[in-house]
Amino acid sequence: MRDIVEGSRAVAEAVKLCRAKVISAYPITPQTHIVEYLAEFVANGELDAEFVRVESEHSALSVCVGASATGVRTFTATSSQGLALMFEVLFIASGLRLPIVMVNANRALSAPISIWNDQSDSTAVRDCGWIQVYVETNQEALDSVIQAYKVAEKVLLPFMVCMDGFVLTHTYEPVDIPDQRLVDDYLPEYDPPIKLDPENPVTIGPIADPNYYMEFKLVQDEAMNEAKRVLKDEDEKFGEIFGRRYGLIEEYGTDDADVVLVTMGSLAGTIKDVVDRMREKGKNVGLVRVRLYRPFPKDEIVRALKDFEVIGVIEKDNCFGFGGGALFHDVRSALYGKSNAKVIGFVAGLGGRDIPYWDIEKAYEMCYEARVKEVPDVVWIGVRDWFRR
Amino acid sequence: MLFVRCKECGAKLSASRCFEFKLAVNNLPDEELLSYGHRACSGCGAIIAVRLALKASGRDVIVVQPTGCMEVVTTPYPETSWKVPYIHVAFENAGAVASGVWRALKVLGKKTKVLVIGGDGGTVDIGLQALSGALERGENITYICYDNEAYMNTGVQRSGATPFGAVTTTSPAGKLSFGEDRPKKDMPHIVASHNVPYVATASVGYPMDYVEKVKKALSVEGPSYIHVLTPCPTGWGFDSSKSIELGKLAVDTGMWILYEIENGVEKINYIPTKRKPVVEYLKAQRRFRHLSDDIISKIQEEVDRVWERILKST
Numbered sequence: 222m223r224d225i226v227e228g229s230r231a232v233a234e235a236v237k238l239c240r241a242k243v244i245s246a247y248p249i250t251p252q253t254h255i256v257e258y259l260a261e262f263v264a265n266g267e268l269d270a271e272f273v274r275v276e277s278e279h280s281a282l283s284v285c286v287g288a289s290a291t292g293v294r295t296f297t298a299t300s301s302q303g304l305a306l307m308f309e310v311l312f313i314a315s316g317l318r319l320p321i322v323m324v325n326a327n328r329a330l331s332a333p334i335s336i337w338n339d340q341s342d343s344t345a346v347r348d349c350g351w352i353q354v355y356v357e358t359n360q361e362a363l364d365s366v367i368q369a370y371k372v373a374e375k376v377l378l379p380f381m382v383c384m385d386g387f388v389l390t391h392t393y394e395p396v397d398i399p400d401q402r403l404v405d406d407y408l409p410e411y412d413p414p415i416k417l418d419p420e421n422p423v424t425i426g427p428i429a430d431p432n433y434y435m436e437f438k439l440v441q442d443e444a445m446n447e448a449k450r451v452l453k454d455e456d457e458k459f460g461e462i463f464g465r466r467y468g469l470i471e472e473y474g475t476d477d478a479d480v481v482l483v484t485m486g487s488l489a490g491t492i493k494d495v496v497d498r499m500r501e502k503g504k505n506v507g508l509v510r511v512r513l514y515r516p517f518p519k520d521e522i523v524r525a526l527k528d529f530e531v532i533g534v535i536e537k538d539n540c541f542g543f544g545g546g547a548l549f550h551d552v553r554s555a556l557y558g559k560s561n562a563k564v565i566g567f568v569a570g571l572g573g574r575d576i577p578y579w580d581i582e583k584a585y586e587m588c589y590e591a592r593v594k595e596v597p598d599v600v601w602i603g604v605r606d607w608f609r610r
Numbered sequence: 611m612l613f614v615r616c617k618e619c620g621a622k623l624s625a626s627r628c629f630e631f632k633l634a635v636n637n638l639p640d641e642e643l644l645s646y647g648h649r650a651c652s653g654c655g656a657i658i659a660v661r662l663a664l665k666a667s668g669r670d671v672i673v674v675q676p677t678g679c680m681e682v683v684t685t686p687y688p689e690t691s692w693k694v695p696y697i698h699v700a701f702e703n704a705g706a707v708a709s710g711v712w713r714a715l716k717v718l719g720k721k722t723k724v725l726v727i728g729g730d731g732g733t734v735d736i737g738l739q740a741l742s743g744a745l746e747r748g749e750n751i752t753y754i755c756y757d758n759e760a761y762m763n764t765g766v767q768r769s770g771a772t773p774f775g776a777v778t779t780t781s782p783a784g785k786l787s788f789g790e791d792r793p794k795k796d797m798p799h800i801v802a803s804h805n806v807p808y809v810a811t812a813s814v815g816y817p818m819d820y821v822e823k824v825k826k827a828l829s830v831e832g833p834s835y836i837h838v839l840t841p842c843p844t845g846w847g848f849d850s851s852k853s854i855e856l857g858k859l860a861v862d863t864g865m866w867i868l869y870e871i872e873n874g875v876e877k878i879n880y881i882p883t884k885r886k887p888v889v890e891y892l893k894a895q896r897r898f899r900h901l902s903d904d905i906i907s908k909i910q911e912e913v914d915r916v917w918e919r920i921l922k923s924t
Contacts, residue, residue: 242717243710271713276743280706283699283740287674287710290697293717295710313699417672417695417711419722426698427685 222398228359228389229254231396232298232324232382235366237268238404241296241322242411243288245273245281250336251386252300252326259296278303282310282323289319290425292416294370297321300386301328301342308346311379315350315441317426320373320411322366323351326386327486327537329572337573338386339537340486344514344547350441352380352448353515355485357471359384359394361512364465367399371408371455376448378441383514385487387573399463407462445516452513469518471510472525474500478507480588481526482567483534483552485511488576492535495581506585511548519555526552527560531588535567535581535602544599563591566599574603638665638821648691649683653850655814655840655857656680656756660727662817663754666824669694671723672711676704676732679763680756702736704728705744708751716750723828726753730771731761734797745804745833752827752834755797758842766845770795773865774912775905776897778845783900793912801835802871808834809871810879814841815857819868819879826870839866847896856894863891864913867920878920888913 226234232255236244244263246256262268271288275281278299285295299307304325314321325343329335343353352372356362362384369380384390415423429437453469460466471489474496475481482492489510499506509525511518526532534553536546543550545566553564567584570576580603590596643664650657660680664671673696675681681698684691699707704726712724728737733755744751760778761767768781768790777789802809808830812820820838827834841856843849848856860866863886868879888910892898901909 243713245710271717273709273713274747275706275709276739276746279703280709280740280743283703283706284710284713286699287697287707287712288714289710291672291711291714291718293714309700310703317699417697419670419672419695422669422693422695424685424690424692424696426696427687427690428682429687433687 224396224398225393226359226396227254227391227393228362228384229391230258231359231363232366232384233258233262234398235363236296237262238399238401239367239370239408240294241270242293243271243273243284243295245275245284245295245297247275247278247281247299247303249278249300249303251328251338251390252298252303252324254390255298255324255326278306279310282307282314282321285321285323286310286314286317286319289321290317290417292411292413292418294411295321296323298324298326300326301330304342304346305330308349311346311349311351313426314379316437318377318441318444319379320370320377321379322369322373323379323381324362324366325381325383326390327383328386335572338388339571339573340383340385341538341571343381343383344538347515347547350378350445351515352378352445352452353383354380354513355383355511356389357487357489357510359389359392360396360465361467362389363396363398364459364463364467367404367408368452368455368459372448372452374411374413375451375455376444377413378444378448383486388487403462407459449513449516449518467512469513470521470525471512473508473510474505475507475509475525477505478529479505480531480533480585480592481507481509481529482581482584482588483509483511483526483532483548484536485514485548486537488535488537488570491576491578492581495578495585498578499582499585504585514548517551517555522552522555523559526556526562529560529562531563531565531591533565533567533584533588535569535584537570539568539571549599563596565591565596568599568601569603576603639668643669643693644684645691645693647689649686650679651844651850653843653853655842655853656729656758657683658814658817658853659754659756659820659838659840660684662821663725663727663824664694666821667694667723667725667828670721671725672697672715674704674708674711674724674726676728676737677701678729678732679758680727680729682763701732703740704732704737705741705753708753709744709747709749712749712751724751725828726751728753728755729763730755730757730759731769734770734795742804745801745806745835748832750832752824752836754824754836754838756838756840758840758845759794760845762842762845771797775892775901775909777900778897788901788905789897798835798837798871802874804833805874806833806835807831807873810836811867811869812836812838813857813861813866813868814838815854815859815861816868816880823870845897847899848894852894856891859886859891859894862886863888864917865891867916878924881921881924885917
């Protein structure tokens with residue numbers, strides 16, 4: 222069914238289609254609409270689930286941990302400070318190998334407090350052992366939630382779908398809401414191999430001394446690597462059934478591009494417009510959108526970027542004390558020894574600062590400049606007097 | 611009312627209640643659901659509370675445990691003492707994890723009981739918020755707080771449950787200090803304020819009273835809470851053969867009161883006929899040994915005041 226819905230609604234529809242059984246909710250802007258829609262579905266009897274109105278995000282994720290360990294499909298959503306409060310439980314959920322699916326409505330971190338969009342929250346927890354996907358559209362948000370359950374339950378790892386707060390969560394877009402029957406075919410019932418069950422008692426969450434801890438972490442890392450392959454396969458299967466595929470990365474105009482920008486999330490939509498405009502003016506620029514951020518699709522990134530002389534990574538987060546965002550560092554690290562490209566880290570859009578097309582054009586222009594002269598490694602764009610750098 | 615002394619525990623009880631106790635003793639299953647081989651200190655009061663709780667619950671239970679002594683001593687991978695399903699997640703979220711477990715069981719249509727067993731740190735301090743949430747939502751869980759009155763697992767630091775006058779590693783006695791200078795947090799009444807159907811205190815010194823309360827707690831619909839005093843030889847400083855004795859002494863000196871709050875109605879379960887002086891309890895432990903006569907009198911006065919109020923109201 223095709224409908225024009227808010228991004229938050231698209232996510233809620235996906236959770237309903239996936240038949241999540243225990244949903245925990247704590248309000249935080251701009252995530253709140255997602256759980257409000259779910260509360261409505263449960264109240265109307267459209268979704269047969271337990272809706273737990275917890276007293277904090279720490280508890281929101283803890284409820285999911287308890288329910289998931291007992292063998293049911295769970296969902297929660299959060300944002301910014303909420304994700305930060307969950308920090309401890311994020312690592313436990315992945316360490317306990319629980320396939321929890323969570324949507325993070327990307328929002329800036331305090332201080333100063335800001336309810337607006339950037340990606341500092343989820344990039345800050347990139348190493349917490351959760352699969353992370355950054356979506357560009359509301360359709361992709363919906364589809365990614367469905368894929369998330371499939372992949373998470375296959376590799377037994379939690380899955381975070383990151384969507385830009387407000388830019389996506391509060392924006393209405395045409396979205397195809399799939400048939401329940403098709404989703405049921407794609408996503409079988411959740412039946413974990415190990416769960417809390419008096420018939421077969423297990424101890425979950427023991428203490429592991431130095432003789433054992435590392436092996437737990439090694440198999441967890443292997444599962445993460447496996448997740449890359451599984452998402453690729455499942456995305457393909459999803460495409461066969463639903464007609465939409467997203468890949469691990471997306472390339473736009475890279476075949477014949479002189480310079481390329483790399484980004485994550487909804488900014489890709491704006492950049493694609495800029496690519497079209499610049500190409501009309503004879504500037505062959507390209508874009509690589511990283512959809513799967515953790516596990517990081519190194520091979521795909523290297524394949525897509527290794528032949529460029531200059532690569533700009535534009536993102537809404539910053540690594541304090543090093544400079545540039547997390548994606549910038551990851552891309553540069555993936556290319557190390559494979560390419561001699563100049564990589565520039567563009568920090569943009571923090572705390573909801575608008576990223577207009579002309580700033581993106583300037584970033585591309587700077588990439589062109591870098592082919593003939595020295596430019597800094599890291600450039601903040603869109604800040605006052607940014608052009609003076 | 612006719613009073614007799616219970617043969618099992620020596621407590622002064624109404625005759626009918628004593629009969630119930632004897633029945634309870636006879637009905638306690640031999641089956642141990644907490645295996646030997648755990649790493650608890652010898653004389654640990656808390657491990658007794660855990661073992662007895664499982665005798666009360668039987669096999670159809672899922673145990674949730676916050677970080678703490680009992681978690682560490684029972685689950686050294688690849689071994690476990692738990693013959694029932696068990697999950698430990700973190701220090702401050704047992705109330706939330708248990709909520710998740712219970713909601714999942716509800717979805718699955720199972721009647722399995724959810725039993726949280728947490729220490730005083732994980733309950734009255736860091737875990738208070740998550741527990742409050744679970745209580746207020748009316749989750750069908752039983753929460754047992756084993757109270758050894760400090761953070762024993764990390765080396766005897768002061769918690770919100772540390773009693774007035776006690777020395778811990780973070781409330782040492784010194785030139786300017788006599789140890790902990792604040793009274794213990796009144797956790798059972800904080801729980802009762804959430805309008806939950808069943809709250810009780812217990813002591814491992816009175817094991818059958820405790821077991822009976824655990825059974826009752828597990829049988830009510832909605833959240834139930836038991837706060838059980840579990841003497842800790844390591845942290846309190848007494849010979850490991852004396853744990854049960856101290857558990858009794860705490861009650862017999864009136865420093866620890868056995869009561870139940872059922873649907874908001876409070877009932878004292880045990881009134882010592884002649885309360886022993888608190889000094890007997892205090893002097894038996896290293897953590898109180900430094901106390902001056904002044905402070906001891908202060909503690910005695912406070913206990914007397916509380917009991918006067920209790921006796922007046924009954």
